[in-house]
Amino acid sequence: LNSISSTDAGLSYELDAIAGAIIGGTAMNGGRGSIAGTVAGVFILGIISNALDMWGAPVNLQGLVKGLIIIVAVLIQRQSND
Numbered sequence: 652l653n654s655i656s657s658t659d660a661g662l663s664y665e666l667d668a669i670a671g672a673i674i675g676g677t678a679m680n681g682g683r684g685s686i687a688g689t690v691a692g693v694f695i696l697g698i699i700s701n702a703l704d705m706w707g708a709p710v711n712l713q714g715l716v717k718g719l720i721i722i723v724a725v726l727i728q729r730q731s732n733d
Contacts, residue, residue, distance in 0.1 A: 663714060670717050671696045673724045680732075696720070 675692025677684030696717070703713045 663717075666714065666717055666721075667693075667696060667700070670721050670724075673721055673728075678728060678732075679725055 671693035672684065672689050673679065673692065674695055675684060675688035675690065677689060677692075699716065699720070700713065703716060708716075
């Protein structure tokens with residue numbers, strides 16, 4: 652009960668959650684997706700994050716890579732819907 656947590660605990664988890672869902676195939680415009688696809692997306696993102704950690708990439712670069720992954724996944728979805 653007398654513990655203190657950091658104010659930035661879990662700071663970038665929302666980016667990971669969004670990226671995992673989008674990589675897994677959840678549509679941004681209609682909310683269509685599957686649990687299996689989302690789990691696969693989270694695993695892929697976890698592998699990428701662990702690889703960046705093992706290579707010693709700075710935290711800012713890791714956020715940039717995750718953001719680029721989200722952008723590429725959204726662009727792929729837009730192309731497949733057209």
